[in-house]
Amino acid sequence: MDFRLTEDQHALRRGVRELLDRRFDRDALRAAVDAGGLDRELWRELGAAGFFALRLPEEEGGVGLGLPEAVLLFEEAGRALLPGPLVSTHVAAGAVPGAAEGEVVVTEAAEGLVPWLDAADVVLGDAAGAVPVRSVDPLTPLHRVQGRAEADPVSVLLTAAEQVGSAERTTGMAVAYAREREQFGQAIGAFQAVKHLCAGMLVRAELARAAVRAASVTAAPAEVAGAKLLADEAATGNARDCLQVFGGMGFTWEADVHLHLKRAWVRAELRLPAARAEELVAAHL
Structure with a gap:
C-alpha cells in the first residue's frame, strides 16, 4: 500500500497551514493565552474553509x-496549537445543525472530562453535575463529570493527529534553536548530545505520523489505539526534549515549548488514555 500523499493532499495540507499561519500565528496564540475564551470569528472562518465539513458528502454541503x-487537517491544527473543541465539532458536523459551518461549537463528555464546556453551544454525552477543574493547559478549560463514556475511534485518531502535529512543531523548534544558539564559540547543534536529542525527536514524530496515517486508512480500533499511544509519546516526549535543547530559556513563560507540553498532557487524557489503549492493543495481539 502506498502511503505517500497525493498532489491534492499536499495542496490541502499546504492550504490549511497557510490559513493558520495567517490567521493564528504566534501573536494570535499568545493573545489567546492572555484573553482566554474561544475566538468565534476564527471558528466561523474554519467552517467557511471546510475544516468541519471536510468528511461530509458534497450533496450535503x-x-x-x-x-x-x-x-x-488535524496535524496542522496540532502544529499551530489551535484551541477549542475542534475534534468534537468536526465529528458532529453531519448531525448537529450549524457545526459544519462553524456557527455552532460542539464539545463532548468523555473520559470523565469536558473541554470548553462554557464556550460550547452543544454538549454530546452527559455533562450533568460538571465541576470546573484547573487545567494545566491555559488554552483548554476543563470540567469533570461523573460518567466515563469512551470517545469513538475517529475522535481518538484525530486527537492523535493533533499530537503528531505538535511533535513535528517541537522538533522544528528544537532544530532551529540548536542552529542559532551558540556556546563555546559554536552552535549547540554541533554537540553530539544535542544531535541525539533532535534525532530521537524526529524518529518519534515520524513513527507516530506513519501509525496515525495508516490507521486513517484501515480505521481498525487496535491500530487507532496503537497510533494514539505512539502519538501521545511523541508529543510529550518531544516537548520534554525540546525543553532540554532550549535549556533554561525553554522553561520561561515567554517560550512556547511549555504550551506544547501542557496541551500534549491534556490530549493524552481526553481520549483513550494510555492504560486503556495498551489493553486494546494487547487484546488484539
Missing part, C-alpha cells in the same frame, strides 16, 4: 473527502 485527509 461538505467537501466529500475522507479520514486520511481529516488527519492532515
